[in-house]
Amino acid sequence: xxxxxxxxxxxxxxxxxxxxxxxxxxxxxxxxxxxxxxxxxxxxxxxxxxxxxxxxxxxxxxxxxxxxxxxxxxxxxxxxxxxxxxxxxxxxxxxxxxxxxxxxxxxxxx
Numbered sequence: 809x810x811x812x813x814x815x816x817x818x819x820x821x822x823x824x825x826x827x828x829x830x831x832x833x834x835x836x837x838x839x840x841x842x843x844x845x846x847x848x849x850x851x852x853x854x855x856x857x858x859x860x861x862x863x864x865x866x867x868x869x870x871x872x873x874x875x876x877x878x879x880x881x882x883x884x885x886x887x888x889x890x891x892x893x894x895x896x897x898x899x900x901x902x903x904x905x906x907x908x909x910x911x912x913x914x915x916x917x918x
Contacts, residue, residue: 893918
């Protein structure tokens, strides 16, 4: 998939954000704005359902993240992203420690 270069907002450093509770990292997100990819989003299961992931995803999008990859086996994550308007735009096989796994690229344009 080729995207027009005008859709990217180059930044000298990647976006990264973490949420702390009592000094413990309970959630994090990262993105490479130059390529438009959100490269990671994680919320500790004890803190899920508190809109932390939604907030981190929103902030990563504000920094230029409009694409992400997710394993096809991660149904919970896929449902999370699709409820927030992300759509599957491609399917591919990724290598996970020598095992071929199906994955999706999701995009959000609005």
